[in-house]
Amino acid sequence: MSRSARVLRVVLACVVPAMLTIGIPFANRVEPRIFGLPFLLAWIILGMILAPVSLSLIYRLEGRSSR
Amino acid sequence: MSPAIVALSIVGLVVGGTIAFALYSVRRIPMDPHQYIVAGRSFGAFFLWLLLAGEVYTAFTFLGAAGWAYSYGAAAFYILAYGTIGYIIGYFLLPGISDIGHARGLLTSGDYFADRFGSRALGVMVGALQFFFLIPYVTLQLTGLQILLTIAGYNAYDARVGVAIGFLLMALFVFSAGLRGTAWASVVKDGLVLAAVIFAGVAIPLKFFGSYGAMFDQVQRAHPTWLSLVATPTNHSVIWFVTTVALTAIGFFAGPQNMAAILSARDGNVLRKNAIWMPVYQVVLLLVFFAGFAALLIVPGMKPGAADQSFVLVVQRYYPAWVVGFIAAAGSLAALVPASGLLLGGASNLVKNVLGDGLGVATGDRARTLATRVAVLSLAVLALGLWLVYSKTLVDLLLFYYNGITQLMPGLIFGLVWRRVPARAIGAGIAGGLLTVLTIFYEHADPTPWGINIGLLALAINAIIVVTVTLVWPRRAVEAPGDTRRQA
Numbered sequence: 208m209s210r211s212a213r214v215l216r217v218v219l220a221c222v223v224p225a226m227l228t229i230g231i232p233f234a235n236r237v238e239p240r241i242f243g244l245p246f247l248l249a250w251i252i253l254g255m256i257l258a259p260v261s262l263s264l265i266y267r268l269e270g271r272s273s274r
Numbered sequence: 275m276s277p278a279i280v281a282l283s284i285v286g287l288v289v290g291g292t293i294a295f296a297l298y299s300v301r302r303i304p305m306d307p308h309q310y311i312v313a314g315r316s317f318g319a320f321f322l323w324l325l326l327a328g329e330v331y332t333a334f335t336f337l338g339a340a341g342w343a344y345s346y347g348a349a350a351f352y353i354l355a356y357g358t359i360g361y362i363i364g365y366f367l368l369p370g371i372s373d374i375g376h377a378r379g380l381l382t383s384g385d386y387f388a389d390r391f392g393s394r395a396l397g398v399m400v401g402a403l404q405f406f407f408l409i410p411y412v413t414l415q416l417t418g419l420q421i422l423l424t425i426a427g428y429n430a431y432d433a434r435v436g437v438a439i440g441f442l443l444m445a446l447f448v449f450s451a452g453l454r455g456t457a458w459a460s461v462v463k464d465g466l467v468l469a470a471v472i473f474a475g476v477a478i479p480l481k482f483f484g485s486y487g488a489m490f491d492q493v494q495r496a497h498p499t500w501l502s503l504v505a506t507p508t509n510h511s512v513i514w515f516v517t518t519v520a521l522t523a524i525g526f527f528a529g530p531q532n533m534a535a536i537l538s539a540r541d542g543n544v545l546r547k548n549a550i551w552m553p554v555y556q557v558v559l560l561l562v563f564f565a566g567f568a569a570l571l572i573v574p575g576m577k578p579g580a581a582d583q584s585f586v587l588v589v590q591r592y593y594p595a596w597v598v599g600f601i602a603a604a605g606s607l608a609a610l611v612p613a614s615g616l617l618l619g620g621a622s623n624l625v626k627n628v629l630g631d632g633l634g635v636a637t638g639d640r641a642r643t644l645a646t647r648v649a650v651l652s653l654a655v656l657a658l659g660l661w662l663v664y665s666k667t668l669v670d671l672l673l674f675y676y677n678g679i680t681q682l683m684p685g686l687i688f689g690l691v692w693r694r695v696p697a698r699a700i701g702a703g704i705a706g707g708l709l710t711v712l713t714i715f716y717e718h719a720d721p722t723p724w725g726i727n728i729g730l731l732a733l734a735i736n737a738i739i740v741v742t743v744t745l746v747w748p749r750r751a752v753e754a755p756g757d758t759r760r761q762a
Contacts, residue, residue: 224362224523227355228516235348235512237494237501243487245494245501251354252560258358258553262365266546 212268219261219268226254277595281426282436284599285606288466289440292607293447296458309452315376317457317538319547324460325453325535325615326548327555330357330526333418333609336467339559340474341582343566347493347500349510350563355519358553360526365549368527369542370690376541382619383533383682384627390689392749393697394631399704400682401627404530405653408620411529411675412613412657413664416441419609421583425590426602438658440610445654448614449647453534456615463607468558470604473597474585475561479568486564493567496574500567514725521730525680530619531612617657621649674711677729681707684733684740692744699743707736 208216226234234250241249317325335353342350371386378389383404388397416437423433423440447455483489493500503512527536539545562585569584573591576584586605590598625645685700710732 220362220366224359227359228519231355231503231516231519232512235503240487240490243485243490245348245490247348247502248351248563251351251358255354255358255553255556255560258362259550262362262546262550265365266550 208268216265216268219265222261223254223258227251277598278426278428278430280595281599281602284596285423285426285603288603289606289610292459292462293443295462296455297447297451299458315538316540317544318540319544321457322535322539322544322548323551324464325457325538326552327460327464329531329535329612329615331467331555331558331608332415332612333422333605334414335559336562336605336608337418337421337582337586339562340566340569340585343563344570344576344581344584345578346510347497348503349515350566352515352519354556354559356522356526357556357559359519359523361549361552363523364527365546367687367690368536368545368549371686372536372539372542372545375537380537382623382626383530384623386533386689387685387700388627388631391695391697391700396697396701397627398632399701401623403678404623405620405628407675407678408530408616409653409657409660412616412653413661415609415613416657416661419606422586422602422605425583425586426598428590434662440606441613441654441658444610444614445617445651448617448650453538453618456611456618459611459614463611466600466604467608470601471558471561474565474589474601478585478588479564482568482572489568489571492571496571511725514727517727517730521680521727521733522676524683524733525676528679528682528686530623531615534615534619534622617650617653620653621646624649677711677732678708680729680733681736684737688740694748695740695744696747696749699740702743703736703740706739707732710735
């Protein structure tokens, strides 16, 4: 795996965990509401949606080099 | 016919039918320990998905998540967050563990520790701990079952008899069908739970409030602190949220039942694909939260604990008996199917690592399968007994499970990435972590300063001990054979 691919893989792996831990204090609010949902809940749902996206990108990156 | 009889018969038929279906599906499989405990390491992506979903989304999630949304509001969202992070950690961790399991013929987490750190004693210690921690986790499922059966019986019967019968039936089922049986039973369970949750999380809020937006408007008006994390003496702070998410995400795959699922995978890629798609299943939990918030407005005033039954109570009050029956049946399967996996995970650790490697009993294939079956039944009876005696302190027991089981994580991770770690470092780390948990637990110092999660504190102490001991007194001979670490 090339150096840039390796860096990209680490970044992709860290986005969602960062959103859902250190990002929480910043997302901890009710307004603005997103589709009627409180902002904090919408933020966590966004993390849930991004998790499969980032993992499948990582899977492709790995596939190109090792599998 | 009275509504209680309609609802309870549906529960009985569904649970009985599921067991019969699963038994029929495994009827031709000859049972040796590898078939019985890790299903011959043959599961592809679909079965593994069912098995993992079956074990992660239990009756306690089903009822507890709604109960938490009802009682504490936004603090409950931690359940969505930790699962999502847990799968991301799993993507990187699980394939390596599974590869080693294949190469070295491992059956349990105790085996993994014994093999990686070259110490049978460590395997015995881990096996015993796994068994010990599982008991409270199983008893939790029984409480979930009791809530569902009480509601399906329209509060007219003592549900404890039903719980005992259902649970012993399930133990007998695992006795004969092993891990494959649990996976097949999960097929039915997942379908029903999905239907039940869509009903509870979509139909109920829309019927009573018209839209989610309108529902959250009302929650906001009635309970202004419910939709974000507001630290009050009685509520949960942001720091509590973040540290608890961290602990539970790290400990997500540490249980013996998870190890069995990991080792049953055909290869590492199956586990990677699973980790990619499992977060989708979290939608189920989201719907359960909606049901919990709806219940908060429809049947207000329930105490924490009692609130676990909140949304099922809404169903009982406003919907016909057959709906109650199907919801309770789905929930009962969500208690019993994971419980069957838990029984198997705990029993296999006890028999393989403590009895077999520790005491030299039941080491042949036939004897080991038989002993595991007997241990499944003993664990079931033990859990049932504990449940009858200590049913009041279950929330404490759940915290104890997570705080304790997570202390195995340094060993699971270092076993993959750092070959100089000696068994004594892992053993000392686990002991240090558990002592921290026990001290804080019995001093009742919870909540800790700023609401930091106890288990995370203990895990930090654990990891520091492991690293210190390794640096001061590293492992000498690091043998190469069997080291199947993947080039990541």
